[in-house]
Amino acid sequence: MQTQTSPKQNIGYRRNLAVELLDKDKRKQYLHAKKHGLPDILKYMYRPVLKDCKVVAASIVYALAAGVLPLLSVFIVEILVRLLMQNDASPERLITAAGIYAAAFFLCTAISAQLKNRFYSYFMRLRILFMNRIMEQYMTMDYGLFENPSFLDDASIWQRCLYNNANGLEGTYHRIFEMGGTLVSAVLLGGLLILVSPWIALSGILFVIVFYLVQKNIAVYKHERREELQRAARRSQWLSGEASDFRYGKDMRLFKMAGRFEQAFHPLIRAYEKLYKAFTRRELQLSFIESAALILIDIVSFLVLASKVHANAVSIAEFVMLLTAVTVFTQTIQLFAQGLAFIKSETMYVGDTIDIMEADLVSTGGENHVPGSGPVSIELRDVSFHYPGSDTIVLEHLNLYIPAGEKCALVGVNGAGKTTLVKLITGLYQPTEGQVLINGVDAATIPQEEIFSLFGVVFQEVQPLALTIAENVAASDTGIDRDRVIECLKQAGLWEKVSKLPKGIDSPMLKVIQDDGVVLSGGENQKLSIARALYREGTRMMIMDEPTAALDALAEEKIYREFDEILSGKTALFISHRLASTRFCDRIVLLDGGRIVQQGTHEELLKEDGLYQKMFTAQSKYYRSEEGEATA
Template identity: 40%
Template sequence: MMRANNGDTTKTSRKEVRFGTVRRMIGHIRAHDPAIFAYAATNALTTGIEPLLSVFALQIIIGQMTGAQAVIGKVLITIAAYIGLSALLRIISIKANTLSWSRFAYLRMEIVREMFNKLLTMDYANYENASFFNERQSSFEAVSNNNNGIEGIWHRFFDLSGKVVSIILLAVVISLFNPLIVLVLVLSVAVSVFVLQKVSVFRHDMRADISQAYRRVSRLYETSSDFSYGKDIRLFDLRGRISDLFRREIAFYKDVVTRIVNKEFSLSLYSALASVFAELIMYGLLVYGIINGRLTIADFSMYLVAVSLFNAKLREAATDIGFVRDQILYVEDMYEFLDTNLITENSDKPFSADAPVRIEFENVSFKYPGTDRYVLRNLNLTIEPSEKLALVGVNGSGKTTLVKLLCGLYRPTESRILINGTDYLDMKLSDLQNLIAMVSQDVQPLAFSVAENVAASEIVDRERVEDCLRQVGLWDKVESLPRGMDTTVLKVLDENGVVFSGGENQKLMIARALCKPGTQMMIMDEPTASLDALA
């Protein structure tokens, strides 16, 4: 979604949104799989303690080896104890990670299902609005894979808990020598976090351009790999044109990515300088401790390892925080999509028609959203009960638009449409659409069985399906298939599925319209374009 960058959105409100999003993400886990918190706590303790174990083990081993009475047996026992305890902690941590991974994936897929349900029920007008999908692309990026978006943040939170424990414990140890080291390293990492935040905001601001280029390249790829376009591409020599479009869109995408990389590089210089400055102070203080006799060789080794681990854990945590602050922008878009009402409700008043219906377009005008040109203007049309009516007109005259209005896919811009004297906006949309069986000019069967395509349901009246297939002249073809009407259409989900010809697909859709129960209107929007003369 588009975000305001002016005074309307203050820093405080943005922080509130961020914290609200984090609370909602954690609340989602609490509501659906609270066992994850136990795994996270286990992981935090095991991975948090392990670095400290390395620090003290090193000090003890070096102390034993450099002492006045070095005993090789004690050294070996210490090493064995360290390896055994470290291995135990790592095994527990890996087990906790393994158990949580599939649970995070399941939670993400539940959100994907919720988003798909929203797409399936939103107003049809959004499907024909390219800008809608450009703006919503970032919403779907939040659930696109395991490593980014909401699941990526959950994984980072899971790992971050152990790093925080390590950072706290190591900070306590280092502060026993010189707390200035802790302060300097924290300030250095704070600069890195600031840089990562600036880069993530810039990248997110460029998301509209990236989404546009990605959708265009994806569409070109689908076109070039779709066999239905193969003949035209070859017969009309369209390969060069498609290649040119590919190059243009890839060049545009490259330009956007280059701007992001250049921004990241320029800001990363500050992070690099801060890191070098911090390390100079850190190592200088440790060396000075050796010179003035405050540190023994064992102590120096311990603090050197502790400082190195502390610095590494801080930077890993900073990277995780930067990742979260980057990806949470897309999660916010996702929640905004889920919270936005994309359904224009009709009345909830039920409507039933036991007899043929009378349809009246009463001075109807219509223009598509975002345009100023009227497709229909002051249309008056009455269709009497049981009347058969053909709409004839030149291409682009509004015939299909009229059908979309009648089916409730769009609403009139001006005036109203009456069904048996009732404004159809005063009817439940589902009741209106239950009255209508429609076959469009662009037919697309679903990757279900033949029977499910015709019945439009998992509950199939097989006798009714067979009767409808006989009426359209498709039964002989279906009966000859290895699994009859249970054969899957298309090869998307079943490699043994059947791919019907264009005319057979249209017959299949006409059979579906005939099979729909309770209909009072049959609408044919040029559904016979691919049928042969006999059909």
């Protein structure tokens, strides 16, 4: 395998994260350089919460209202027993006591329930804000990082943290909010029991410590194997998505592929079973320690209460109250310990998510700028390339110069490396060896955003977003030049279709969000993508990578000839597997096996006894055959 190296990390060169983060140790150091302690994570999480006085006040009131409920239950038992034991006990006094208790219980329950429900959506909004930041990272991070499965397994652990409201970030917010009441209850009940004997309270504190440490051990064990779990989850999600994707419905049924998908799930299920067996084994090994600590509370409580009864130190009413208090106290501290363990477990994944949110996933650097204005020249100088983590050479010692303002066509068989060449020119990837020069400046020394701004690109695979047609063309939802959108749609040959829609350019696309969304054909989607490339201002080079693959040959040639007029004053690179459609270009470059094998005008290449002539002759026979069948 050829060694892939990033550009020299001198001042002025951009980093190449797609290559740097292939190494596991470097990736861990880069993404998780800081060791987040629980206080650090909570401080980060509660930075926006503590600025909101309403939420802080609600948390305090909830804690007090929910916290006194168990204490009310303890005291009402003692009061009712004491009243029943009195000689002059009357139903009115019992009813009054029960009524006061019911009113207080109802009031505290109503307050705590209202506050919990009212602020539930507040914590959901915080989770969505975190998710938005993650999505922004995914939309801006180096394109080459998507070629690294190990990076994706590590980075996508955020899904464990942000995909639902019961676990992860939002689950932690909710649990801490509720634990305020649990803490108040534990303190009040513990204080009551300390008056009887400090040993009961101390055994409760011991249980909390033991339970927390045991659950922390289990949580750390699971967290250490999170990448294995995420790898299986990512593959399962992909298979599930493909199996349920409407686009593959015909293939599934006609070729009976359901069984093959089911077979693909089997190794993933076994991987899940292996992991969860290991988790269960660890939990079983340590569960007896938790049980022993819980039993210790019961033993201590029994001995203390038994000694008090034996010494006639408590009345029957006090005994019932203390017995109730011990029972409720045990349940409360168990709930509190479970909450602490939950927070410790979930915040580890919150810490991972913070790492991804805060990581710089764009190859920064580059101090040079593209000189001049107008069309740019492109030169690939002894360029070789293989995708990160792969040993397959896609381009090998390739040299190509495209003068400013030239209309160059790049042709070749499938897999020749045409699309890869586009990704190198546009800065989505950096070459393994050699240089890409823009107006004579090494692209590795130019900031990435500046490189992106130079090009208007129509890629082979086109998928519109669930926005309006105007927003898809303008690639924005603000400051849209509507006249320019219409003009670009006309130039791309889509205006006739759009103008007949009830809402015109304001028509929503797809049916993902709007039921009346417009679903375009494959060829129409490509025209929409062409309109978007034409709309972009400041473009100094246009690249069309099989932009009309879904169109028939005549429609493709018509659009290309219109491009010849539209793109005057810009450098242009056209990629097509249909050789006849690129005859208008100043030069045609034939790529085969990652190398340039021929280049020249259409007429010059036809005169040569080479691959271009053979491909053109074969394609011409095919189209003539189609025309003959149509005539017949």
